[in-house]
Amino acid sequence: MIRGGKVLLAGWSLFLLAGFAVAASVSPDPQGFGTHQQFGLPPCTLRMLTGVPCPSCGATTSFAHFVRGEWPSAIRANGAAFVLAGVCALLIPWCWISMAKGRLWLVTYPERLLITSLLFLSGLFLLQWLVWVIA
Numbered sequence: 001m002i003r004g005g006k007v008l009l010a011g012w013s014l015f016l017l018a019g020f021a022v023a024a025s026v027s028p029d030p031q032g033f034g035t036h037q038q039f040g041l042p043p044c045t046l047r048m049l050t051g052v053p054c055p056s057c058g059a060t061t062s063f064a065h066f067v068r069g070e071w072p073s074a075i076r077a078n079g080a081a082f083v084l085a086g087v088c089a090l091l092i093p094w095c096w097i098s099m100a101k102g103r104l105w106l107v108t109y110p111e112r113l114l115i116t117s118l119l120f121l122s123g124l125f126l127l128q129w130l131v132w133v134i135a
Helices: 003-024 035-039 045-050 059-067 071-077 079-101 110-134
Strands: none
Touching: 003 059, 003 079, 035 059, 059 071, 059 079, 071 079, 079 110
């Protein structure tokens, strides 16, 4: 692995750790959504205009529960975000192992894995959103 690849993996793992640190810095909103407002962000526009949550509603709350080990609450807030948080948590040691080995650990075709992962997670968020809209 070239040096730039190791720097990229190190940067990615630090970015993910920073994301978890941000999630740990807020208190999960008891409603199951709205935790992002603690950063000064506005409420979900789609929910305000239509009464229907957007696909990412509850994601910040889910991450805030995830970092506290409150996994049932994280799933209730946004199950797709819970899966994303799990993937992000697994990516951190994967980055470190890949750096130590000098190659992408257990990954032969990174572009295929990336596309498949993005499609899977996008589909999961969409599926959850459809369940919310129908329910």
